[in-house]
Amino acid sequence: MSKPTYYITTPIYYPSNKLHIGHSYTTVAADAMARYKRLRGYDVMFLTGTDEHGQKIERRAQEDGVTPQAFVDNIVDWIKELWTTMDITYDKFIRTTDTEHKETVQKIFKALYDKGDIYKSEYAGMYCTPCETFFTEHQLVDGKCPDCGRPVERVKEESYFFKLSAYQDRLIKHIEENPEFIQPQTRQNEMLNNFLRPGLDDLCVSRTSFKWGVPVEFDPGHVVYVWIDALSNYISALGYLSHNDEAFKKYWPADVHLVGKEIVRFHTIIWPALLMALELPLPKQIFGHGWLVIDGGKMSKSKGNVVDPSILVSRYGSDAIRYFLLREIAFGQDGNFTNEALITRINSDLANDLGNLTSRTVAMIEKYFEGGVLPEVQEENEFDADIKSLVKTQIQKAEDNVEKLFFNNALEDIWVIIRRLNKYIDETMPWVLAKDEANKAKLAGVLYTLSEGLRIVSIMIEPFMPQTPEKIWAQIGVQRGELTAWDSIHTWGALPKAALAKKGENMFPRIDKEKELEILETANTPKTEIKEEVKQEVKEEPKEVKEADYITIDDFAKVELKIGEVIESARVPKSDKLLVSKIKLGEEVRQIVSGIAKYYSPEEFVGTKVVVVTNLKPVKLRGILSVGMVLCAADESGKLVAVGPLEDVVSGSEVR
Ligand code: MSP
Secondary structure, eight states, rough: OOOOEEEEOOOOOOTTOOOOHHHHHHHHHHHHHHHHHHHTOOEEEEEEEEEEOOOOHHHHHHHHHHHHHHHHHHHHHHHHHHHHTOOOOSSEEHHHHHHHHHHHHHHHHHHHHHHSSSEEEEEEEEEETTEEEEGGGGGGGGTTTTOOOOEEEEEEEEEEEEEEGGGGGHHHHHHHHHHSSSEEHHHHHHHHHIHHHHHHHHOOOOESSSSOBBBBBTTTTEEEEEHHHHHHHHHHHHTTTOOOOOOHHHHHHHEEEEGGGGHHHHIIEEEEEEEEHOOOOSOOOOEEEEEETTEEEOOOGGOOOOOOHHHHHHOOOHHHHHHHHHHHHHHTSEEEOOOHHHHHHHIIIIIIIIIHHHHHHHHHHHHGGGGOOOOOOOOTTTTTTHHHHHHHHHHHHHHHHHHHTTTHHHHHHHHHHHHHHHHHHHHHOOOTTOOOGGGGGHOOOHHHHHHHHHHHHHOOOOOOOHHHHHHHHTTTOOSSSSSGGGGGGGGTTTTTTTOOOOOOOOOOOOOHHHHHHHHHHHHOTTHHHOOOHHHHHHHHSOOOOOOGGOOOOHHHTTTTTTEEEEEEEOTTTTTTSSSEEEEEEEEEEEEEEEEEETTOOHHHHHHHHHEEEEOOOOOEEEEEOSSSSEEEOTTOOOOOOEOOOOOOOOOOOEEE
């Protein structure tokens, strides 16, 4: 009989070599589920990949002076490496730049056009480039993107539209009739009340103002809107509309799309509407998880508060990091990341609870029984019945919770067993039993309960912490096979009575919190090296800074600084120093005169992003009005270099 199938996906990631610990959450969670299902006998398809098209990538590549393809190729290798470091066992890695994917997207677009679900018109409205999302004016919050709070750009172009509005009633009906479709429940209410019931507009699904995307096959001046391109990955990866669609027939519809809460809207409205239009079955579930936050805010590159997962893995191992992520983010909610919380969890849950249970059990068997082998004659005690029934209950609870993707609850269920077993050591006091030869059978019984408990726990943690179980098995004399199969956890007593113990490595050494916090603080702060340099300079040449040299933050706040995009520039007639430029600051365009003509030609200056002082009193230079000033760095020779953002950021963004 063929195995039941299970298809799970993560979102496909924007190519960035700064994927942080928050990004790892979705992938680690999906990996835990994929591993669990494999252990339960499913034929699993676990898909992840990268979302490589769009204006944002095109601009980044342009800034780096490379082609968009070269730009993304570089990063994708790095992302794959990160997933290897995190022990991610994906079955397929899709790139939206894969030829097969692009062809499928084109076929989907054409099929919908032929059907009349996509039509041509003109789009005039707002676009948030970082989110690659269109908005109507009334959806903006204080004139800014309602999702990320950044300024939006006004765009007006001939576009294709998808008849999203036509699917509104069917979507509402589907969500109401299938309460499992959007999970957790709160996200379901949010989608119904905030988006679906107020009414859907048709969706603009092509762009003409940039090139880096999948061209519309029958109208190549247009590229397919990135979200249509991206969402289609879930079926293009299976060969939908290709010469070989076996995987599609086998795995579709997906069992679950695991996504972060900010992209639930795309997955529960646009995606199902597209599938309805294609007359395909809908995924069984979209699960919108919470974020890992820092000081209550989302970890993000632009805020500079990202935590590098590879650093953490190199210090504590991937199991500890995977455990922390899955334990710390409560079902449906955000979880706070601090180095301190991470170390506390490692010390308490891993070193203390699991690590100690293993080392104490193994050490006692070795100490009290010749060759570390338990005798067959064993006696039960008054606590055993409680342990067995607790294990049974906890297994049931943990399985139910994993099925629902409530990983933090499942881990807590497992840790209830671990803590109970540790308490059992204190209750039964093996060291007291060991003093009297008459208690040998009783002592053996206690240590058997501990070993068997450990075997069961080690199997249960495997989906979450794939490296640790082997280490425990090596210490309790178990080899991978029947005794480590998931189903064996339902049979208490499967471990042979003559269990063998052999002390192994300390799996989770206790961490000196204070020392480690200091190391982490520097390791995760990119400014570290600079800080060190400054410190050294200060040591060599102490320089007194008088009170009067400082300005207060209020003084600084008086200066309004913004990112400007130079859209036009020309030499000021009869001046070899001045350029007069049109600089875009979000919605507004200003004329600014700058003394940089010796260092930048107008052609070089156009297209750059610079920092502009926007509240400087306007002045006339050579009779030309200048409203603001472009900031420049000046070296000793007086050479000027315009100051700009290190990474792409939309014009009009505040600099503070
Ligand atoms: N490319 C889109 C998805 C297209 S799917 C058809 C995208 N990419 S992303 O790289 O920005 O995000 C990928 C995943 O990482 C999302 O599920 C997102 O929610 C998740 N996370 C990013 N930061 C996160 C945290 N700080 N915490 C938890 N998850 C986070 O969106």
